[in-house]
Amino acid sequence: MRVKPGHRDEVVATLVGGADGLKAAGCDLYVVGTSDTDEDTIWVHEVWASRQAHDDSLQLPEVKAAIARTMPLLTGEFTSQELDIAGGLGVPTDQ
Template identity: 45%
Template sequence: MYFSSIGTMGVKSGQRDAVISILTRSNPALADIGCLVYEVGGRDDDPNTVYVCEVWESEEAHAQSLELDSVKETIAEAMPLLTGDFGGYDFMVAGSPLRSE
């Protein structure tokens, strides 16, 4: 069963695009460790929030990704631009109308 996370990150005023740029840099190691989807974006009516949608092969794969040096470096670079206001939900994916499993 897949693991998914839908999250929000509060960003300092005027820093949303910088955070999106940091989080969307190519990182093939994520796919290698089991990331199936990692989408990052924002909303025009919410300029101080970044939205992230992730789907992983397993919860363990997600946890392992946090140990990758490349992920640690990305987090360290983004942290000074964040407010510390995080939200969201994690859940186990039950299925999808887009695939037969």
């Protein structure tokens, strides 16, 4: 996702700050990353127990509040890719 100039750290703090509640919602992996060469882009990598678990998490009050705080700080440029996880280090093998 792209952030408006000067807001990357604020958005990263909000995203990382909500990570604890995601585990209970069915999130197995949640990684927020930035680049030294692109100060306006944030990458978020997520692995969920199911699409339904992800969709349900969007209805949690704390997630709705985080979305409301961050949306004004974003440019609206998003990319996403859904994958079927075959395996790897740090991901559950029973999915």
